[in-house]
Amino acid sequence: TNLTASIAGFHFQDLLLNAAGVHCETTEELEALRKATGTGALITKSATPKPRPGNSGLRYQDLPLGSINSMGLPNQGLSYYLDYANHYHDQQKPLFLSIAGLTQADNLAMLADIQASEFTGLVELNLSCPNVPGKPQTGYDFEATRQILTKAFTFFTKPLGVKLPPYFDLAHFDQIAAILNAFPLAYVNSINSVGNGLMIDSKTDTVMIAPKGGFGGLGGAMVKATALANVHGLRQRLNPTIKVIGTGGVQSGRDVYDLILAGADLVAVGTSLHQEGPAVFQRLRSELIAEMDRKNYTEVDQFRNRLQTLN
Numbered sequence: 001t002n003l004t005a006s007i008a009g010f011h012f013q014d015l016l017l018n019a020a021g022v023h024c025e026t027t028e029e030l031e032a033l034r035k036a037t038g039t040g041a042l043i044t045k046s047a048t049p050k051p052r053p054g055n056s057g058l059r060y061q062d063l064p065l066g067s068i069n070s071m072g073l074p075n076q077g078l079s080y081y082l083d084y085a086n087h088y089h090d091q092q093k094p095l096f097l098s099i100a101g102l103t104q105a106d107n108l109a110m111l112a113d114i115q116a117s118e119f120t121g122l123v124e125l126n127l128s129c130p131n132v133p134g135k136p137q138t139g140y141d142f143e144a145t146r147q148i149l150t151k152a153f154t155f156f157t158k159p160l161g162v163k164l165p166p167y168f169d170l171a172h173f174d175q176i177a178a179i180l181n182a183f184p185l186a187y188v189n190s191i192n193s194v195g196n197g198l199m200i201d202s203k204t205d206t207v208m209i210a211p212k213g214g215f216g217g218l219g220g221a222m223v224k225a226t227a228l229a230n231v232h233g234l235r236q237r238l239n240p241t242i243k244v245i246g247t248g249g250v251q252s253g254r255d256v257y258d259l260i261l262a263g264a265d266l267v268a269v270g271t272s273l274h275q276e277g278p279a280v281f282q283r284l285r286s287e288l289i290a291e292m293d294r295k296n297y298t299e300v301d302q303f304r305n306r307l308q309t310l311n
């Protein structure tokens with residue numbers, strides 16, 4: 001069974017990787033992902049120029065149907081991840097470096113640092129962190145999105161993708177795709193968590209996490225329908241040269257299969273990785289292969305982006 005894919009000339013022998021932010025803040029976590037069976041790549045926790053402790057108090061909680069988080073961008077700072085990248089020599093698994101500046105200036109400064117560095121992997125510009133108090137998600141500001149990409153592409157020549165928030169209106173799929181199609185992006189990664197959900201602990205009649213009065217990004221099973229819609233809506237609208245990483249709601253091999261049917265080239269795993277650890281990738285890969293066997297598929301190309309409508 002052939003589970004390969006490629007983005008911007010990088011070849012992936014497996015199509016699973018972690019969602020940025022999950023199990024990827026430290027070298028130890030990243031090395032565990034690199035060594036894990038079933039991963040074809042790995043991505044670092046979204047970096048800011050300087051280290052950040054992130055939000056205080058309980059900031060992640062598993063839920064019956066997924067997870068809620070308001071981490072607040074805790075990370076070791078860009079130079080830590082560039083240093084990991086400079087010592088990264090795994091030819092089998094390309095490295096993605098995620099950045100999430102709190103301002104446009106920070107994002108451009110980090111892109112300039114990466115451009116000037118020896119980094120030879122792919123870069124993911126996170127436009128969708130929902131958990132920094134007072135900072136709206138860039139991905140919901142179409143003009144700001146266009147502006148950062150315009151400025152970035154005046155100097156940045158390495159493979160660049162964007163991590164998008166979920167959209168909930170077909171007109172917004174049209175608008176964001178029209179913007180992204182104007183740039184030589186390697187890929188889009190969709191979706192980030194469904195922003196600013198709120199859940200209640202029935203034992204204590206309180207919220208589930210501490211930051212921002214309990215409002216946080218939702219992941220896991222409860223966001224699968226939104227992830228499928230965004231992956232498919234974007235796939236239908238984006239230039240074929242812009243690949244798609246599908247993220248959101250993956251608990252089983254069938255969920256991986258569904259994101260591929262919807263148009264995904266690679267599939268990222270967040271909540272299930274947080275809950276099961278890196279062993280989740282071997283389980284998901286074997287379940288995907290079993291699903292493909294049931295359909296007599298030996299290649300992902302036989303069903304990628306082949307979701308059928310009813311009419």
Ligand SMILES: O=C(O)c1[nH]c(=O)[nH]c(=O)c1Cl
Pocket residue numbers: 021046069070071072073074100126128129130131132192193217
């Ligand atoms: O709170 C976070 O660190 C966070 N949490 C998310 O669910 N998505 C993001 O992009 C980020 Cl940056």
